[in-house]
Amino acid sequence: MERREDESMKTTRIVKQLLAAFFLCAFASAQTPTGESKRYAQDGLSFDYPAGWALTDKSNQQAQHLVLTRAGGSALVMVVAHREPIMNSGQLTAGRTNITKPYAEKLARDLGAKGETDWQDVLCLTMGEKFATGYKLSGQFNGQPATGEVYAIMLGRRFIHVVYVRPDLEDAQAAAAWKSVLDSLRVEEPANAPPLAEEIKDLAMGGVLPGKAFKKPQPEYPEIARAGRASGVVSVKIVVDENGDVVSAQAVSGHPLLRESGERAARNAKFSPTKLCGKPVKVSGVITYNFVLQ
Numbered sequence: 518m519e520r521r522e523d524e525s526m527k528t529t530r531i532v533k534q535l536l537a538a539f540f541l542c543a544f545a546s547a548q549t550p551t552g553e554s555k556r557y558a559q560d561g562l563s564f565d566y567p568a569g570w571a572l573t574d575k576s577n578q579q580a581q582h583l584v585l586t587r588a589g590g591s592a593l594v595m596v597v598a599h600r601e602p603i604m605n606s607g608q609l610t611a612g613r614t615n616i617t618k619p620y621a622e623k624l625a626r627d628l629g630a631k632g633e634t635d636w637q638d639v640l641c642l643t644m645g646e647k648f649a650t651g652y653k654l655s656g657q658f659n660g661q662p663a664t665g666e667v668y669a670i671m672l673g674r675r676f677i678h679v680v681y682v683r684p685d686l687e688d689a690q691a692a693a694a695w696k697s698v699l700d701s702l703r704v705e706e707p708a709n710a711p712p713l714a715e716e717i718k719d720l721a722m723g724g725v726l727p728g729k730a731f732k733k734p735q736p737e738y739p740e741i742a743r744a745g746r747a748s749g750v751v752s753v754k755i756v757v758d759e760n761g762d763v764v765s766a767q768a769v770s771g772h773p774l775l776r777e778s779g780e781r782a783a784r785n786a787k788f789s790p791t792k793l794c795g796k797p798v799k800v801s802g803v804i805t806y807n808f809v810l811q
Contacts, residue, residue: 553568554566554567557572559581560600561704561706562581562583562598562704564596564697564701565697565698565700566697567694567697569588573585573586579599579600579601580600581597581598581600583597585694585698587690587691591683591684591687592681592682592688592691592694593680593681593682593683594679594681594691594694594695595678595681596698597677597679598675598677599612599677602674602706602711603676610802616676617651617669617678620678621651621654625652625654625656625665627656628654628655628658628663628664628665629656629657630654630665639651639652640653640668641793642666642668642679642699644670644672645700647670649668650669650670651667651668652666652667653665653666654666654667658684661684661685662686663683663684664682664683664685665680665681665682667680672702673704673705674707674710675704675707677702679702681695730786730787730804731788732785732786733782733804734785734786735782735806736751736782737778737781737782738808739774739775741774742775742778743810745774746810747772747774747775747808748775748808748809749771749772749775750771750806750807750808751770751771751772751778751808752768752770752779752803753768753769753776753780753783753803753804753805754769755783755786755801755802755803755804756800756801757791757799757801758799760790760797761788761789761790761791762787762788763783763786763787763788766780766781766783766784767780768780779804779806782806783804786804
């Protein structure tokens with residue numbers, strides 16, 4: 518049986534830990550040794566960062582958590598790599614919904630940023646041949662104009678966050694560290710990791726259905742379900758391809774006698790193609806059907 522999404526990502530505990538650690542470190546100066554460009558490499562995660570920046574390792578059993586700060590400055594660059602291997606689209610959806618979005622919302626509140634961090638706010642960040650999705654927020658911190666960026670991506674079968682927060686006056690000095698981390702970040706796939714579900718090999722990071730289906734056939738009411746007076750809501754997890762066609766449908770809740778009918782109907786639904794970073798992408802989501810006995 519597939520593990521529950523909130524259990525597999527341990528989302529509630531993780532997001533609290535990340536938020537607490539971030540705001541304890543953000544906008545605080547650090548004492549940093551000088552020297553050549555430095556490199557972090559441990560547990561399959563590696564990246565480069567400039568001399569003049571100090572690295573603080575706040576890793577735990579759930580995630581590697583690396584914080585970069587600069588002596589005499591207030592900018593911060595952070596990399597968080599969750600240790601548990603990604604196996605299915607549910608983990609990606611749970612990660613974005615329960616970690617990335619609340620994290621961005623907390624940052625927005627602390628910066629006094631206006632608006633909501635919804636799908637329409639999602640931006641793309643190129644990282645080598647892949648792209649991360651996330652949010653760029655503008656506001657103020659300690660009376661200074663400031664900007665915060667939070668992005669998520671799957672690398673090496675792991676759910677990764679990269680974060681960049683700075684007073685706008687420090688962007689020119691801090692941008693080199695941010696670029697160095699993004700250009701050099703590498704994550705090795707864990708040895709003996711369980712097989713990756715086919716449905717997410719090309720699934721957009723954080724991809725969720727941005728709108729309603731323009732074609733949503735109603736499911737048939739199975740005679741055996743009528744005879745057993747089965748009714749209620751059936752939820753079906755789906756993956757939609759680059760053309761808007763449903764390529765995977767799996768009922769995740771509802772009466773057992775109604776689930777198969779819900780899955781068949783979901784496979785015949787049709788969505789408008791979703792584009793991210795200008796490219797058609799796969800997305801995932803949930804369709805619900807309400808079976809009512811007449």
